[in-house]
Each structure stands twice: as C-alpha cells, then as structure tokens.
Amino acid sequence: MRRYGSSLLLVLVGAAVLRISLFSELYLRYVQAGLRPYLVVSGAVLVLLGVAMAVVRRTTHDEHEAGHEAGHDDDDADDEDGHHHHGHGGGGPRIAWLLTLPALALLLFPPPALGSYSAEREAARTAAQGVGTFPALPAGNPVALTLAEFSSRAIYDSGRSLKGRTVRMTGFVTHGDDGAWYVTRLLVTCCAADASTSKVEVRGDADGAPPVDTWVTVTGTWHPKGKLGTDAAWPAVLDVSSVKRVKQPADPYEQR
Incomplete structure (x- = not known):
C-alpha cells in the first residue's frame, strides 16, 4: 500500500477538486x-497523474520481481560473507499520509463559505475614495443593488442618486455590539482569501434582528447619515420596509 501512497494522494486531491468544481458549484465558496475551468483541468490532471504513477510503479515492481526470481537460479547476489542483500526501498515517510486528511475533508466535508465570523474580524473601512457623482439608477422601484x-x-455620491428610491439587497445577517444589525456581504477579487466586508445597517424592522448568518433580502430606502466621504457616513443605513x-x-x- 505504501508503494502507491503518493499516487493515492494525487487521486484524492484531484477528486476533491473535481467534486467541488465539476460536479457541484461548491467552488463558488472559495x-x-x-476560475472554474482551471479548477476542472487541475483536478483532472491530478487524477490522471495519480493513475499514471500507480501504473508505472506497478509495472516497475512486476519487472523487478520477474528479474529477481530469474536471478535466483544463476546468481543469488550473495556477498563474499555469504549474506544475501535485497534492494527493496521504503515507501516514503509515514507522516506524508497526514496529507490525505485535508484532501478527504474537501472531498467529503467541503468547508462552508465565509460568514459573519470573517466579516466581524475586519475593522470598519476608512473613506479612501473621493466624493463625486454616480450614473443614474435604472427606472422603477425597487431597484436591485449589491451592498457595495x-x-x-x-x-460618496454627491448627486444623492439614492434619495427617494426604494432599493432591494440580499446578504447575510451580522450583529453589532450596540444592538444594531446589518445585512452583510463579502467581496472578493480572486478568491475567499482576499475577501473584504460590505455591510448596511438595517433600521425599522419591528420583528427585530434575525439570527446571525441568516440570509435575507431587504427592501427599503436610504437613510442619510454623516458627512459624505467621511467615516461618520459608514456604514450606510437602510430604513427597511420588508425583510x-x-x-x-x-x-x-x-465581485469587486
């Protein structure tokens, strides 16, 4: 079994990648x-490499055994002291088998998407952008917007394009230390490792805050807060009409 350890590890990792990218949409959590095509190709290559490595090692082992048996009839490879030496090598360090644990975890129990824990670890952003005008919003109410x-x-919009408009947004719930609650979303550029937080404070919900990490769609109107372009204006506030x-x-x- 140890002879095929590295082959098995390659197959497991490749199968795990294919499991989340080719046979499901779980890759979107990460x-x-x-990037889906690259994940599919990578997973397939790892599986093929693992299988090819196992075939090569099996062939090499069979050839070695055949040569070893034939050699016993003519020359048993004894040294001058009469001792017989075998050239069987080890199968690699046993600790390498620990690498199968993350591969099996990804294959059988894919980790969930980032949620409130990650969002709450990020400090409130500073006003790093300049104030200016934004393009007009589409006609009709409610208008669907991302949290960002x-x-x-x-x-930052000096044109106040949100004034008088009803908007609709979707995200997961996070709670503040002061009793406020937020609809929150994580923004990524490439993958979950570079995620940052976008959140909107929700006010006016008579039913109170839903549980943390509950996904909700909120509809409401913008509640002006603070001076544009300053930390006092963050996070944005929504006077909610439905949750x-x-x-x-x-x-x-x-996406950013």
Whole structure:
C-alpha cells in the first residue's frame, strides 16, 4: 500500500477538486466563477497523474520481481560473507499520509463559505475614495443593488442618486455590539482569501434582528447619515420596509 501512497494522494486531491468544481458549484465558496475551468483541468490532471504513477510503479515492481526470481537460479547476489542483500526501498515517510486528511475533508466535508465570523474580524473601512457623482439608477422601484453599490452611493455620491428610491439587497445577517444589525456581504477579487466586508445597517424592522448568518433580502430606502466621504457616513443605513428570509445563493460573494 505504501508503494502507491503518493499516487493515492494525487487521486484524492484531484477528486476533491473535481467534486467541488465539476460536479457541484461548491467552488463558488472559495473562488470566482471564472476560475472554474482551471479548477476542472487541475483536478483532472491530478487524477490522471495519480493513475499514471500507480501504473508505472506497478509495472516497475512486476519487472523487478520477474528479474529477481530469474536471478535466483544463476546468481543469488550473495556477498563474499555469504549474506544475501535485497534492494527493496521504503515507501516514503509515514507522516506524508497526514496529507490525505485535508484532501478527504474537501472531498467529503467541503468547508462552508465565509460568514459573519470573517466579516466581524475586519475593522470598519476608512473613506479612501473621493466624493463625486454616480450614473443614474435604472427606472422603477425597487431597484436591485449589491451592498457595495448601495454603500458607495450612500457614502460618496454627491448627486444623492439614492434619495427617494426604494432599493432591494440580499446578504447575510451580522450583529453589532450596540444592538444594531446589518445585512452583510463579502467581496472578493480572486478568491475567499482576499475577501473584504460590505455591510448596511438595517433600521425599522419591528420583528427585530434575525439570527446571525441568516440570509435575507431587504427592501427599503436610504437613510442619510454623516458627512459624505467621511467615516461618520459608514456604514450606510437602510430604513427597511420588508425583510424576507432566503436561501444562501450559489455564489455567496459579491465581485469587486
């Protein structure tokens, strides 16, 4: 079994990658949708390499055994002291088998998407962008916005394009230390490792805050707060008119 340890590890890792990218959409918990083809190719290559390595090692082992048996009839490879030496090598360090644990975990129990814990670890962002005008919003109410779009307009839009408009956004629930609650979303550029937080404070919900990590769609109007472009304007505030619990979307992240 140890002879095929590295081959098995390659197959396990490749199968885990294919499990989350080819046979499901679980990869969206970790990377952007555009990276799916690369994950599929990588997983397939790892599986093929593992199988090829196992075949080569099996062939080499069979040839060695055949040569060893034939050699016993003519020359038993005894040294001058009459001792017989065998050239069997080890199968690699046993600790390498620990590498199978993360591969099996990804294959059988894929980790969940980042949620409130990650969002709460990030400090409140500073006003690093300049105040300016934004393009007009689409006609009709409510207008669907990402949390990042809503926050940008609420904090930096000198044209006040959100004034008088009803908006709809989807995210997961986080709680503040002061009793406030937020609809939150993580933004990624490439993968979950570079995620940052976008959140909007929700006010006016008579039913109170839903449980942490509950996914909701909120509808409401912008509540002006603080001076544009300053820390006092963050996070943006929504006077909510409805809160609807929803399932976590297949892609839980917003793109930058």
